[in-house]
Amino acid sequence: MHIAFVNSTRKWGGVKTWTMDYAVELMARGHRVSAHVRQDVFRERLLEAGADARRAGFGFDFNPVSILRLMAAFRKDRPDVVVCNIKKDMNIGGMAAKLLGIPVIQRVGMPRDMEDDRGVAFLLKTIRPWVLCPSHSVAEGIRRYMPYFPETRIKVIHNAKRPVERITPVRPGPLRLVSTSQVNLDKGHEVVLEALESFPAGSFRYDIVGTGNHMETLRERHRAMAERGDLIWHGFSTDVAGHLAESDVFLLPSYSEGMPNALLEAMAAGLIPVARDIGGVREIWPDSLAGLMLPGESGAEAVRDILGELLGMDRARLDELKEASLTACRTSFSLPKKIDEFERWVRDEVVGG
Structure with a gap:
């Protein structure tokens, strides 16, 4: 055809x-x-x-x-x-x-x-x-x-998506977090950044890949986090797969989604997903990761709770969650x-x- x-x-x-x-x-x-x-x-x-x-x-x-x-x-x-x-x-x-x-x-x-x-x-x-x-x-x-x-x-x-063959184990050092959505107000980056302000410097690194109409506002508001190296703004990138390969946790706090390609892309790369219960997210969410889904109207506090739990886990447990994410994508998507x-x-x- x-x-x-x-x-x-x-x-x-x-x-x-x-x-x-x-x-x-x-x-x-x-x-x-x-x-x-x-x-x-x-x-x-x-x-x-x-x-x-x-x-x-x-x-x-x-x-x-x-x-x-x-x-x-x-x-x-x-x-x-x-x-x-x-x-x-x-x-x-x-x-x-x-x-x-x-x-x-x-x-x-x-x-x-x-x-x-x-x-x-x-x-x-x-x-x-x-x-x-x-x-x-x-x-x-x-x-x-x-x-x-x-x-x-x-x-x-x-x-x-085409899933990778195997997960990349969590490496020593700060937990690597990433978002790859357009940086618009409805994508919810703001609640993640507000939640991350509660955690010690050096305990995480948050990479934001993409651009949008809310980007400059957030850059100015969270300049201190970026200056100490905990927050990296990448702007538009044609190598999303490369950014995912360097990360451990994928964050999608959007307030509006249909069937997020970005979420499946992250699961296919073996990342631990944290996403809001909206649109088609629940249709792809595995029971094994139920505790990582944010309620539909939740704010920074709910994000803070989940991220605090992940930051407190040992690497073996984090790798188990990465494996569960990859398996769900491989099995159904x-x-x-x-x-x-x-x-x-x-x-x-x-x-x-």
Whole structure:
């Protein structure tokens, strides 16, 4: 099959990580992957992976010039299916595919992405995409906001990763903590930093990988922690795997998530996860790590309690928790198994239905 991805977003987020994972795996199975994207870094990463990635201009919503350009590309390449994200991806890329009779998959990452308004309703009724959700919580959001959308066109395939062969044992010295989410207010970095202020200097190192609109505020507020070396701001990085490999505990205190790719990425790397009980997090959380899940509306005190417990553990116990995390990913969220499911669905229902 030939799968074409369309992505108009300017920043790196979960859907781009998901696209990279799927592109690499699909190409390894002999499928052709093309992509029409706005962000240069994303295009470069896809090119490095072997995909046919092109920079696309999008402009304003329903831009006729952009739609015609994509139609010309699709006519030449003849993809079997076009995969879009939301909003502009759909009103440009999805519309171009619809006008050519090419099936469209809309990959929806968050329930609120489909909050009903006239524009979203128009696209769903006009394009009639197949909707791919990374968790049942996202699918429930679609049913809640879009009760008229056909149930038969909603598909749930959990996000997944290729797990490492074995954990990296916890090394002597400060416990290595890491977050890889965008540094926006809804991602909850603030409660982690507030909790960490309670612990002695040198007992931990917290690496924050990513950038966002709340970053400078937090940098200024916690400058002392950074100056003593307990807090490292890395900004945007294309080597998230490298940062995870150097860490022991992954922190995801977000207040809003669908099915967090970042969490699965950390578990696949054998890190101990600490995350908030929101969205699809519970769908992937193993019973063996139940004590590390934060209540949905908890603040710094709950984070402080869990981190204090981890900081007080010996390395053998921490390694057991890392092993439990990796085992959970390997058992239920292995990427090859999810790609099998995606292939069958696209072949039998989206293209062949």
